[in-house]
Amino acid sequence: MPKAKHTKKSKTVAAPAAPKKTAAAPAAPVEAVSTLSDQFTQLLAQLTSLRSQLTAVTSQVRALQKRSDRELKAALKTKGKNRKSGNRQPSGFVKPTKISLEMRKVVIPGVASGEEPVSLKVNLGEIVGIAGVSGNGQTPLVEAIIGLRNIVSGDILLNNKIISDKDVSKRRKLGLTDIPEDRQRVGLALDASVLENSCVSQIENEKFSNGYFLKLRNIGEFAEQLLSDYDIRVGNIKAKVKTMSGGNKQKLVVARELNQKKPLVIVENPTWGVDIGAINKIHQELIGMRDMGHAILLVSNELEEIMALSDRIHVMANGQLSEPLSSAKVTANKLGELMLSHNEPSISKNQKHYS
Numbered sequence: 001m002p003k004a005k006h007t008k009k010s011k012t013v014a015a016p017a018a019p020k021k022t023a024a025a026p027a028a029p030v031e032a033v034s035t036l037s038d039q040f041t042q043l044l045a046q047l048t049s050l051r052s053q054l055t056a057v058t059s060q061v062r063a064l065q066k067r068s069d070r071e072l073k074a075a076l077k078t079k080g081k082n083r084k085s086g087n088r089q090p091s092g093f094v095k096p097t098k099i100s101l102e103m104r105k106v107v108i109p110g111v112a113s114g115e116e117p118v119s120l121k122v123n124l125g126e127i128v129g130i131a132g133v134s135g136n137g138q139t140p141l142v143e144a145i146i147g148l149r150n151i152v153s154g155d156i157l158l159n160n161k162i163i164s165d166k167d168v169s170k171r172r173k174l175g176l177t178d179i180p181e182d183r184q185r186v187g188l189a190l191d192a193s194v195l196e197n198s199c200v201s202q203i204e205n206e207k208f209s210n211g212y213f214l215k216l217r218n219i220g221e222f223a224e225q226l227l228s229d230y231d232i233r234v235g236n237i238k239a240k241v242k243t244m245s246g247g248n249k250q251k252l253v254v255a256r257e258l259n260q261k262k263p264l265v266i267v268e269n270p271t272w273g274v275d276i277g278a279i280n281k282i283h284q285e286l287i288g289m290r291d292m293g294h295a296i297l298l299v300s301n302e303l304e305e306i307m308a309l310s311d312r313i314h315v316m317a318n319g320q321l322s323e324p325l326s327s328a329k330v331t332a333n334k335l336g337e338l339m340l341s342h343n344e345p346s347i348s349k350n351q352k353h354y355s
Contacts, residue, residue: 098124099160100175100264100295101145106154108144111137111319117154118321120314124263127286127296129310129327131303132339137319138299139181142268145297146178147171159263172201177257181268181299183246187253190242194234197241198223198256230255230281247274254282258289265289265296271305283309303335317341 105117118141122128132138143149145156147168156164163171180186188197199208199219208219223237230251234244241249254270267286271279286309290296300306306313307327315322315338322338 100124100158101297102155102157103145104155104157106144106156107152108137108140108149108319109152111140116320120321122264122295122297124295125290125293126311127290127298127309128324129298129300129306129313130316130321131300131306131313131335132316134301136316138268138316140319141316142178142266142299145266146176172262175263176266177201177260177262177264178266179254179257179268179270181272183249183253188241188249191240193238193240194227194232194244194252195219195223195237197252198226198237201256202260226252226255226259230285231277247278250274251278251281254285258285261294263294265294266299267296268299269301270298271300271302303332303339307332307335315339315341 099121101120101122103118103120105119107117111118120128130138130141140149144151147163147166147170151164154164155162158171158174158176161174163174163176166174184190189200192200195216199205199222203209203214208215208222220237226232227234227237232244232248232251232255234248241252244252250270250273258265265286270282270286274282283305286296286298290311298306298309307330310327312324313327313330313335314324315335317339322341325334
């Protein structure tokens, strides 16, 4: 028999194994670009903020410069007449010397550093204005004075008594009152009545309470008197405050606080969002309080308001106070420059009471 042919079996060769994938190394250039992008975004936000501040200051300065010589003379004449009510003529002006509020090298968290503490004096019988673009430390400064913000170091004195360790209530009892900027959130209880809001800051007064019960008749008469004296327009004293217009709400706060006749009055943007009639009324009341010998610290973003009412002016920029300037000598341009400056010497370095 023929031999069977044996075919040679072919060997199957396995394909070479694919190389294992390794984790890709971090893309350093991508991270660098991302970091630069974040930095650019932050820088852009800072520039936008500075631009808005510059625009705000420039518009206020231009508004003042546009006033004609005739208008300016009329304003100065009116201011002179207002001073006459307190028998204080500009030509024979006697500088007040009795200090109501004094801040001695006060360091406020987030505002004033140990190298640049805040020092400030407000005398009885004068209005001291603090000008500045909103957000430069005005709110923390006021909060530190009235007791809503603790200080790191330094002393705050009210009528020669240290109040740095006192709470809000005790400071008010020692002679301080405050007209807050945010009347909606801080100054008023919107769901309460006009009657209730009229005496809320002096509810412990024996005229309004015997310690156990409110004297509603006295409170009602007091509320009616405020409405009459300040031309506050509302249906009746039982109406809820939230039904009032912005200007009437502000006049209610001003009336309630000024009526207490405290030695020191702190006023924050008193005419923000109110009509011209309310502005004139509020300004007249502040001047009247000054002429009666009260000390007034006026904090306002309105440069024209600061210049019209203040005897001395500080500018707050980047949490620092400038040296005090005489309102009779300082110009709108100078104040505008200081409002945009972050490098002016603080008052603590060169204390001057009058320029």
